[in-house]
Amino acid sequence: MIFTVMKGRAHKFGDGISTDHIVPGKYAHLRSNLPELAKHVMEDADPTFLSRVRPGDFLVAGKNFGLGSSREHAAVVIKMVGISAILAKSVARIFFRNAINQGLPVLICDTDMINDGDEIEVDLAAGTITNLTSGIKLTFGKIPEVMLNIMKEGGLIPYINKYGDFKL
Amino acid sequence: MGKTLSEKILSQKSGTDARAGDMVIAAVDWVFVQDTTGTLTIRQFRESKKTGLASPERTVIFVDHAVPSPNRQFSNDHHFLRQFARETGCLFFEPGSGICHQLVAEKLASPGEVIVGADSHTVTAGGLGAFATGMGSSDVAVVFALGKTWFRVPESFKISLTGRFQKFVSSKDLILHLIGTIGADGATYKALEFVGDAVSHMAISQRLTVANMAVEAGAKVGVFPSDHVTKEFLRKQGRGRNYVALHPDDDATYEQTIAIDISKLEPMVAMPHSVDNVAPVQTLAGAKIDQVFIGTCTNGRLEDIAIAAKILEGKKCHPNVRLIVAPASRKVLLDAIKAGYVEILVNAGAILVPPGCAACLGVHQGALGDNEVCLSTANRNFKGRMGNPEALIYLASPATAAASAITGEITDPRGLVK
Numbered sequence: 001m002i003f004t005v006m007k008g009r010a011h012k013f014g015d016g017i018s019t020d021h022i023v024p025g026k027y028a029h030l031r032s033n034l035p036e037l038a039k040h041v042m043e044d045a046d047p048t049f050l051s052r053v054r055p056g057d058f059l060v061a062g063k064n065f066g067l068g069s070s071r072e073h074a075a076v077v078i079k080m081v082g083i084s085a086i087l088a089k090s091v092a093r094i095f096f097r098n099a100i101n102q103g104l105p106v107l108i109c110d111t112d113m114i115n116d117g118d119e120i121e122v123d124l125a126a127g128t129i130t131n132l133t134s135g136i137k138l139t140f141g142k143i144p145e146v147m148l149n150i151m152k153e154g155g156l157i158p159y160i161n162k163y164g165d166f167k168l
Numbered sequence: 169m170g171k172t173l174s175e176k177i178l179s180q181k182s183g184t185d186a187r188a189g190d191m192v193i194a195a196v197d198w199v200f201v202q203d204t205t206g207t208l209t210i211r212q213f214r215e216s217k218k219t220g221l222a223s224p225e226r227t228v229i230f231v232d233h234a235v236p237s238p239n240r241q242f243s244n245d246h247h248f249l250r251q252f253a254r255e256t257g258c259l260f261f262e263p264g265s266g267i268c269h270q271l272v273a274e275k276l277a278s279p280g281e282v283i284v285g286a287d288s289h290t291v292t293a294g295g296l297g298a299f300a301t302g303m304g305s306s307d308v309a310v311v312f313a314l315g316k317t318w319f320r321v322p323e324s325f326k327i328s329l330t331g332r333f334q335k336f337v338s339s340k341d342l343i344l345h346l347i348g349t350i351g352a353d354g355a356t357y358k359a360l361e362f363v364g365d366a367v368s369h370m371a372i373s374q375r376l377t378v379a380n381m382a383v384e385a386g387a388k389v390g391v392f393p394s395d396h397v398t399k400e401f402l403r404k405q406g407r408g409r410n411y412v413a414l415h416p417d418d419d420a421t422y423e424q425t426i427a428i429d430i431s432k433l434e435p436m437v438a439m440p441h442s443v444d445n446v447a448p449v450q451t452l453a454g455a456k457i458d459q460v461f462i463g464t465c466t467n468g469r470l471e472d473i474a475i476a477a478k479i480l481e482g483k484k485c486h487p488n489v490r491l492i493v494a495p496a497s498r499k500v501l502l503d504a505i506k507a508g509y510v511e512i513l514v515n516a517g518a519i520l521v522p523p524g525c526a527a528c529l530g531v532h533q534g535a536l537g538d539n540e541v542c543l544s545t546a547n548r549n550f551k552g553r554m555g556n557p558e559a560l561i562y563l564a565s566p567a568t569a570a571a572s573a574i575t576g577e578i579t580d581p582r583g584l585v586k
Contacts, residue, residue: 157215
């Protein structure tokens with residue numbers, strides 16, 4: 001992944017969005033058919049999300065995004081529908097690793113400063129988030145170096161294929 | 169300076185002097201997947217340039233989440249997993265064996281081990297003194313290939329337990345109380361370490377219940393020291409030689425200490441739609457329910473079925489309530505048959521379903537209808553968890569679940585049973 005500047009609209013969600021909201025367990029039989037599974041992304045949080053999302057958009061959430069199950073499918077389908085990064089006040093531990101392992105940036109910031117539909121610009125290299133609608137600039141929390149390196153390679157499997165092992 | 173349990177285990181497994189905040193690469197003793205995460209893990213493993221499993225005899229596939237398969241997609245997934253096991257020689261547990269976490273506790277885990285599973289409730293084995301945690305498919309695929317993974321050594325919360333449980337109060341009420349206190353993200357990235365003189369009076373089944381739900385507070389692990397109870401459990405499972413004494417140092421550093429006198433606890437309930445939305449059962453008494461589910465990796469063990477049978481003996485489920493019982497493993501089912509619990513429960517009107525995850529994740533065997541209310545002994549009540557975002561899920565202990573099945577409403581077991 002090249003750390004270019006990303007621009008897109010915000011899709012805002014609240015606190016405590018679990019992996020059951022993101023990919024409901026009732027679709028567990030579709031987990032070997034990711035394009036089909038992706039049609040249900042965020043369905044139990046907002047059934048209109050899929051029809052509104054456009055490639056490059058941002059998923060913006062409150063506290064503890066992605067809590068619950070270890071299903072990496074949650075990160076996979078969010079990326080598949082074109083979300084370029086997740087912005088949240090905090091994120092659950094397993095989901096955080098899963099998203100980075102899929103090359104999907106997760107940025108911890110004050111998402112109260114972002115409203116649904118706002119135009120957002122993220123500069124990963126500079127470490128800044130700009131709300132183009134309101135003009136407010138935000139910073140995001142530091143990502144551990146090992147995760148940054150995984151993200152730079154586009155995910156854990158490409159990282160391991162390049163380096164053959166973990167480099168701490 | 170002394171070490172916490174997590175620091176001790178990760179020091180041992182990384183060959184470093186591991187301290188909270190350090191990044192370490194640790195050897196993994198057991199790595200596993202189940203049928204809803206295994207297929208993606210194997211696909212990721214095959215995308216890597218690594219050709220074989222690092223350790224087939226310590227790599228495990230469990231088929232437990234949808235058993236017997238409810239549809240062709242799951243049947244095909246199960247077949248895919250079975251084929252991979254045949255090709256690689258890894259361990260494979262067929263449908264009917266039981267829930268992965270119960271089988272890890274019965275057959276595999278030992279104190280001081282590092283266990284990684286593609287399932288968030290992998291933390292369960294912390295009840296036996298293992299550093300056990302859930303990860304996603306990419307991380308687990310790399311453990312398949314390398315036999316190791318990276319960890320940030322977690323800071324620990326010392327949960328100091330004193331006293332004895334009152335009658336009909338159990339470790340489920342303890343962990344619900346704790347999660348209600350610190351919140352669903354109260355221990356994110358941290359380790360919960362359970363110590364104190366109450367621990368030595370807690371059976372392994374009770375410890376597994378507590379460790380199982382550490383993840384519901386966001387924790388990386390929930391870990392108990394090992395003691396004579398652990399040793400006896402392992403001996404009975406034929407793994408006595410795997411016992412290792414494991415205790416935190418007296419001068420270990422904790423991020424915070426939470427003291428709980430468990431004799432003061434009462435039966436607790438987590439209300440929809442989050443696990444930290446906790447209240448004493450008495451404040452909810454009288455709320456109508458449509459289904460009671462006793463089982464899962466949290467509360468599907470023999471002791472859980474025993475307390476349900478004790479409460480339901482000679483009684484009938486309320487006519488408006490379906491009671492579903494799912495033993496956590498084949499061994500639990502056989503032991504429950506031998507002890508007469510199955511006959512008591514079925515006579516009371518229970519629907520017995522096979523060992524496995526059953527209704528917990530909403531794929532089958534008890535998915536909820538619109539506006540239906542379920543009282544469950546599971547660990548999660550997220551919106552949509554049991555197959556329907558229009559349904560409501562309350563979480564409670566097996567005793568509260570059994571008492572409520574009789575009355576058709578949320579009921580304090582202490583009031584119902586003398």
